[in-house]
Amino acid sequence: MRLEPIANPPLARRLGLPALAIAATTAFGSGLAAVAGADPFATLGLILTGAAGSRFALLETLNRATPLIFTGLAIAVAFRARLWNIGAEAQLYAGAILTVLVGTSGLGLPFVHPAMALAAIGAGAVLLLGPVLLKTRLGVDEVVTTLLLNFVVLLLVSYLLEGPMKDPGGMGWPKSEPLPREARLPRIVEGLRLHWGFALALIAAVAVWVIQTRTTLGYEIRAVGLNPRAARFAGIPVGAVMVKTALLSGGLAAMAGFSEVAGLKGHLSLDLSPGFGYTGIIVAMLALLHPLAVVPSALFVAGIFVGADSMSRAAEVPTYIADMLLAAALLFMVLALGLTRYRVVRG
Amino acid sequence: MMELLDILLAGSFWAAAVRIASPLIFATMGELICERAGVLNLGIEGIMVIGAFTGWIAVYMGAPLWWGVAAAMLAGMTFGLLHAILTVPFGLSQHVVGLGVTLLATSTSYFVYRLALPEVTSPPRIEPFQNLPIPILSDIPLIGPAFFNQTPLTYAAFACAGLTALVLWRTPLGLAIRAAGENPSAVAAQGLSVTGLRMGAVIVGSGLMAVGGSFLTLSAFSSFFFEMVNGRGWICVALVVFGAWRPGKAVLGALLFAAFDALQIRLQQTDIGQIVPYQAFLAVPYVLSILALILMSRRAEVPAALMIPFNKGER
Structure with missing residues (x-):
């Protein structure tokens, strides 16, 4: 067999194959439930109601989706330029560290929220800048360096929480001092457990979309991603575009850390992120790297996690079904994307 | 300073270094075979997890140790097949597919673990491989405890590296595999199947990665923990680059790397460990892995067709 490119894939193919990928994921999930000895339909039903069946469930899903929108955008922006940023987890934590440092500095900054956010963005951007400069200057593969930095930064957080940033009133738990009340992000609607981080995430999605579709940088990013050699030939400074992409991507991932600390947890701890940086890859791929589609994609992924947590309390199916489902969804979606642009022919 | 000398002159230190290197050697050889054929396999981290888990659960269920290793290899080859299908004939992004395979293999291990042992809080232990001292040779100072008083799986790791070098550089099959990673069109012109060679390399390589993972449960820790692989797969990807895609250099890299790892564990117990946070x-x-990548970047001899899908009839 070989692949034959399709010049202009029809709309039916462009939408039908991703829909088929979602259907295949559902079938896979049913199979997993059956393997676990549970009723497939009941299990999927429990995941659905656990994710969106009540006001509490829905708010939980929205809260869980917030950091995923940020990391999903970070990955979507980077992958679009074929910059393989697998370090969103580290950038998230770098953002969280700076958020706590600025927020608890006691300087009484007049604009404490923008100050925290800017510091966080700076930290995340700088953290990705290193691997990207190594890539553009020395040709060091950024996948491995960003992956390895995740471990280094997590150890740094562990050190900070047991040393310089340890909360004196934390009863020995490795967590940071809590942010003062005025540094916390307020709730969007009083009485509803949903903070401004979610609104910021939506704004970020629109902002990234505007950058990608309405600015020169967006055009350059797409050109570099489609064909770096042709882009260079057309006079696009590929290295500079990579650096700008890195700053944008690292900053977005760091916003997830800012939003989790200032909006939800109020302090830094080692369990701030249960792998939001890695899950962002799934979010971005399911969104076909489109910034606006990242929002529903993040809601879907968050819903699976929240729903599976609630389901596993009721049924005897391990909560890791969520991780398996999403990994399968990622692979099905990549395959669907590939088959959108190529058709398989014999010979 | 004296403490450092004491550490370096102890046979137990060198024995630990070789022990730490063993799983890395298996997995690095696996990755090397994949990349020599032109496929970057980022499924390595997850494949090591599924190998560690499968080997352990098989032995826990009553299989002999070597059957556990075989089961791990089979599990690794299964995920290798998945990776191979998606990246070779379908030519999909090796980065994304690799990460997807890692996520799927890891979550499958955790899912089956919880399914098999729902009520367990601390994972049950198994009877692991025991040291098998080689007569006479194991009595040599330093070298003896390091290389000749280890578990059979460590001996197998070195044999695996030798075999990899032999097959890749001394057989027609090895030549074809390396050519598939350098100049696939030439391979196709010879009437050989690039798809077949690459898929075979990824499947076999993934099997070796899983054996590396099973070393952790069957020879090193005798139990399965979540996150026990802890980035070793990514380190092996770096070791392939450090070893300039050559088995011999990669083994030296793994040993050097493991020596540093064994050293840092021992330094934690000394005065330095009182000052520097653990x-x-x-x-x-x-x-170290990042530094190794930077150091080698200048003179890296990357297989020319690495990460470039081959599609017959396309040029």
Whole structure:
């Protein structure tokens, strides 16, 4: 067999194959439930109601989706330029560290929220800048360096929480001092457990979309991603575009850390992120790297996690079904994307 | 300074270094075979997890140790087949597919673990491989405990590296595999199947990665923990680059790397460990890997067709 490119894939193919990928994921999930000895339909039903069946469930899903929108955008922006940023987890934590440092500095900054956010963005951007400069200057593969930095930064957080940033009133738990009340992000609607981080995430999605579709940088990013050699030939400074992409991507991932600390947890701890940086890859791929589609994609992924947590309390199916489902969804979606642009022919 | 000398002159230190290197050697050889054929396999981290888990659960269920290794290899080859199908004939992004395979293999291990042992809080232990001292040779100072008083799986790791070098450089099959990673069109012109060669390399390589993972449960820790692979797969990807895609150099890299790892564990017990936080020691393997990548970047001899899908009739 070989692949034959399709010049202009029809709309039916462009939408039908991703829909088929979602259907295949559902079938896979049913199979997993059956393997676990549970009723497939009941299990999927429990995941659905656990994710969106009540006001509490829905708010939980929205809260869980917030950091995923940020990391999903970070990955979507980077992958679009074929910059393989697998370090969103580290950038998230770098953002969280700076958020706590600025927020608890006691300087009484007049604009404490923008100050925290800017510091966080700076930290995340700088953290990705290193691997990207190594890539553009020395040709060091950024996948491995960003992956390895995740471990280094997590150890740094562990050190900070047991040393310089340890909360004196934390009863020995490795967590940071809590942010003062005025540094916390307020709730969007009083009485509803949903903070401004979610609104910021939506704004970020629109902002990234505007950058990608309405600015020169967006055009350059797409050109570099489609064909770096042709882009260079057309006079696009590929290295500079990579650096700008890195700053944008690292900053977005760091916003997830800012939003989790200032909006939800109020302090830094080692369990701030249960792998939001890695899950962002799934979010971005399911969104076909489109910034606006990242929002529903993040809601879907968050819903699976929240729903599976609630389901596993009721049924005897391990909560890791969520991780398996999403990994399968990622692979099905990549395959669907590939088959959108190529058709398989014999010979 | 005296403490450092004491550490370096102890046979137990060198024995630990070789023990730490063993799983890395298996997995590095696996990755090397994949990349020599032109496929970057980022499924390595997850494939090591599924190998560690499968080997352990098989032995826990009553299989002999070597059957556990075989089961791990089979599990690794299964995920290798998945990776191979998606990246070779379908030519999909090796980065994304690799990460997807890692996520799927890891979550499958955790899912089946919880399914098999729902009520367990601390994972049950198994009877692991025991040291098998080689007569006479194991009595040599330093070298003896390091290389000739280890578990059979460590001996197998070195044999695996030798076999990899032999097959890749001394057989027609090895030549074809390396050519598939350098100049696939030439391979196709010879009437050989690039798809077949690459898929075979990824499947076999993934099997070796899983055996590396099973070393952790069957020879090193005798139990399965979540996150026990802890980035070793990514380190092996760096070791392939460090070893300039050559088995011999990669084994030396793994040994050097493992020696540093064994050293940092021992330095934590000394006066230095009182001053420097332990997290700095734990970060050593990851920082070393990054440094190795930077050092080797200048003179890297990357297989020319690495990460470039081959599609017959396209040029």
